[in-house]
Each structure stands twice: as C-alpha cells, then as structure tokens.
Amino acid sequence: MAEEGEEGDKGRVPPTTRAMTASRSSRPLLIKPLSKLDHLGLPLSSSSNQKFKYARTCTIIFDQEKARDLKEEKQWVLLKDTKVVMDMSTAGLKRLFSLFKEASRGMGVGDSMIGPRAFSLALRQMGLRDPVHIDRLFKNFNHPNQPEKIDFREYIRTLCSVNEEPIEDRLRLLFDVWDVDHSGSLSYSELGIIIVTGVDSGDLDTVTEAFNRVWSEIRSQSQNKEEDWIGPGRAAGISKEDxxxxxxxxxxxxxxxxxxLTRQAPASKEHSLNFAARLRELEAQIVKEVERDGLKEQEARAAKAAAAAAELKKRRSLGGSKSASSILLGADSKSKLKLSGGSPTRLPRAAD
Known part of the structure; x- marks a missing residue:
C-alpha cells in the first residue's frame, strides 16, 4: 500500500503546477501560430523562443542623402536656438572651452571625449538651462562611434561655424582648441586630421589637395621659414601668428x-523634421502612383475600345457591300425573267 501510494504521488501533478498550467491555458492568444517562420520568412532555430509571426510590420526606409539632410537641418535649428540663449561670441566660446577642459581634467593628454553629465554642467554654467535642449544637443553632436560621448573640441569648432566674428578671431580661438599637446604650433598631420574630419568620401581628395596648397602658402609666408625649405614643409609646424x-x-x-569654418543654412527645405510629416510625404507619393496607374489603365481601355470600334466599322462596311451586291444580282435576274416571259425553272430534286 505504501508503494502504491508513492507511485500514485509520483503520477500526480502538484496543485501549484496545475494552477499555473490552467492559468496559462486560459490566457487568450493574441496572435495564432501560423508557421515555423519568423516575421522575415526565415526558419526559426531550435534555440529560438519566438513562436509567432508578427501580425503586421511596417518599414520606412530613408535613403542616405535624405537622412543626412535631415540631420543637417536638425543641427542647424539647434545651433540657431542655442545662439539665442547662450553667449556664442569668441569670448563666450573661450570660456566654454575652459569649462570643458576643467571637466576633462584627469584624462589622458589629447582626450577630449566627455559624457552627458559634464556636457550638461558646462552648458548650464553658460546660461543654457533647458534639459531637453541640452539633451538634443548632445544626441545630435555626439561622436558617431561613441554615442555616449561627445568630442568637445569638435563641438567648439561647430559653434564657431555659426559665429559671425572675423575669421582671424575664430582661428585665434581654434588654434588653442586644436593645440592638444600645448606645443604652441600645429604640425601638418595635426591640422590635416582636423580639416578632413567630417568630410564626405567623395570630397576628400579635393579638400586634401586644397589643404596642401594652404599649408604651402602658410609656410612660405611665415617669417620663421627655413632657408632650405623644400615642398610643403610638413616637418615643421606653424604658429598661431602664422x-x-x-x-x-x-x-x-x-x-x-x-x-x-562657416556653416551655411541647409539649402534643401523639402524634408520635414518629424515622423508624421514623413508619413504624409509617403502617402502623397502613393496617391500619385495610384493616380498614374489609373491614368495608364484608362488609356489602355480607351485604346482597346477604339480598336474594337474600328474593327466593328470595318466589318459593317464589308457586310454592307456584300448585301448591296446581292440585291443588284437579284434585281438583274428578275428583269431577265420579265423579258423572257417565263418562270424560273426548278431543277429536279435528287432521289434519296
């Protein structure tokens, strides 16, 4: 009896397990299992926990040019709004650069990457209090390879691009920003990397060639040029005064x-900045395509109807000519019978 009781206990399901199973089975399935394929039509692996397809999926694809235009437009709007609430003169940007350097103290030499907290504290000290505005600035100007960091030296250069002061004043500030090792001079490689940063691959050769000419002219106009200077003088650096x-x-x-160092307003204004406007744009494109297809279908139907009418007219003309000839032949035979005074003879019927 004890063994039978133990065997019976082994076959029984604990009440907690029964309750969990009942609750699971009583839950309604929002999406019924369709097949062993995922939402992309690929077979599910044995280790995958996905059991159902998505009911519907919608994908909106932005091409690269439109995405870049949207980003540039967003950045331009943010810079214009920042210019209203924050001092973006050369003196103000110099103070902001000092705040950024203070926040990055303790890092390695040349490390100019800071996080959102240090970025926010520096901007707040400059008079920008809106946290949403600061967050948008950080997300739109962060480092492409490290989204959680921002290069404050590159950001100062971006702010200088909307500064309306003379170019020599901006270069005087940017020289201190670019002189990472505090050597008092910029080498060819140091300045070249800064210039080509952010340049499109298609324009890289043109910008590099122009920079080589600029470097040669700066070195040739320098008061401290060497007597035996040959070529662009990449070994020696240029000073701030040069x-x-x-x-x-x-x-x-x-x-x-x-x-x-001058940022122009985006030339293209056709792309909107929000998702709803992009949906409206796509909907308008779909409507145009449907209308175009409808016009093509109407033209095809009209051409088909015209061909059918022409065929019918041709058949009627052929049928009218045949009936006219038969009428003329019948009238001719009747006149012959009247002249002869006889009646039409009937041929003898063939025997069956």
Missing part, C-alpha cells in the same frame, strides 16, 4: 578657412 596672419590677407588661405 595662421592668423595668413588668414587675414585676402587670398586662397582666407577663402579656404572661411569655407571650412
């Missing part, structure tokens, strides 16, 4: 830095 003095004179160097 850079500012070359940019002050009208010429290729000034035009180059004016183009690199």
């Amino acid at each position: 850079l500012v003095e070359s940019a002050r004179r009208p010429g290729f160097v000034r035009d180059f830095f004016m183009q690199q």
Whole structure:
C-alpha cells in the first residue's frame, strides 16, 4: 500500500503546477501560430523562443542623402536656438572651452571625449538651462562611434561655424582648441586630421589637395621659414601668428578657412523634421502612383475600345457591300425573267 501510494504521488501533478498550467491555458492568444517562420520568412532555430509571426510590420526606409539632410537641418535649428540663449561670441566660446577642459581634467593628454553629465554642467554654467535642449544637443553632436560621448573640441569648432566674428578671431580661438599637446604650433598631420574630419568620401581628395596648397602658402609666408625649405614643409609646424596672419590677407588661405569654418543654412527645405510629416510625404507619393496607374489603365481601355470600334466599322462596311451586291444580282435576274416571259425553272430534286 505504501508503494502504491508513492507511485500514485509520483503520477500526480502538484496543485501549484496545475494552477499555473490552467492559468496559462486560459490566457487568450493574441496572435495564432501560423508557421515555423519568423516575421522575415526565415526558419526559426531550435534555440529560438519566438513562436509567432508578427501580425503586421511596417518599414520606412530613408535613403542616405535624405537622412543626412535631415540631420543637417536638425543641427542647424539647434545651433540657431542655442545662439539665442547662450553667449556664442569668441569670448563666450573661450570660456566654454575652459569649462570643458576643467571637466576633462584627469584624462589622458589629447582626450577630449566627455559624457552627458559634464556636457550638461558646462552648458548650464553658460546660461543654457533647458534639459531637453541640452539633451538634443548632445544626441545630435555626439561622436558617431561613441554615442555616449561627445568630442568637445569638435563641438567648439561647430559653434564657431555659426559665429559671425572675423575669421582671424575664430582661428585665434581654434588654434588653442586644436593645440592638444600645448606645443604652441600645429604640425601638418595635426591640422590635416582636423580639416578632413567630417568630410564626405567623395570630397576628400579635393579638400586634401586644397589643404596642401594652404599649408604651402602658410609656410612660405611665415617669417620663421627655413632657408632650405623644400615642398610643403610638413616637418615643421606653424604658429598661431602664422595662421592668423595668413588668414587675414585676402587670398586662397582666407577663402579656404572661411569655407571650412562657416556653416551655411541647409539649402534643401523639402524634408520635414518629424515622423508624421514623413508619413504624409509617403502617402502623397502613393496617391500619385495610384493616380498614374489609373491614368495608364484608362488609356489602355480607351485604346482597346477604339480598336474594337474600328474593327466593328470595318466589318459593317464589308457586310454592307456584300448585301448591296446581292440585291443588284437579284434585281438583274428578275428583269431577265420579265423579258423572257417565263418562270424560273426548278431543277429536279435528287432521289434519296
């Protein structure tokens, strides 16, 4: 009896397990299992916990050019709004740079990556109090490879691009920003990397060639040039005075830095900044395509109807000519009978 009781206990399901099973079975399934494929039509692996397809999926694809245009437009709007509430003069940006350097103290030499907290504290000290605005600035100007960090040196350069002060004043500030090792000079590689940062791959060769010419002109106009200088002089660096003095004179160097350090308003305004407007744009495109397909279908039907009418007219003309000829032949035979005075003879019927 004891063994039978033990065997019976082994076959029984505990009440807690029965309750869990009942609760699971009583839950309604929102989506019925359709097959052993996922929402992309790929077979599910044995280790996958996904058992159901998605009811519906919707994918909106932005091409690369439109995405870049949208980002540039967002950044432009943010910079204009920031310029209203924060001092973005050369003196103000110099103070902001000092705050960023203070926040990055303790990092390695040349490390200019800071997090959202240090970025927010520095902007708050500059008078920008809106946390939503600060968050949008961080997300739109963060590092592409490290979204949780922002390069404050590159950010200062971006703020200088909407500064309306003379180019030589901006270069005087940016020289201190770019002089990471505090050597008092910028080498060819240091300045070259800064110039080509953010340049599209299609324009990289053009910008590099223009920078080589700029470097050669700055070195040739420098008061401290070497007697045996040959080529662009990449070994020796340029000082702040050399850079500012070359940019002050009208010429290729000034035009180059004016183009690199001046941010223009986005030329294209056709793309909206929100998701709802993008949906409306897609809906309008679909409506145009449907209307175009409807016009093509109407033209095809009209062409088909015209061909059928032409065929019917041709058949009627052929049928009318045949009936007219038969009528003429019948009238001719009747006239012959009247002239002969006889009656039409009937041929003898063939025997069955």
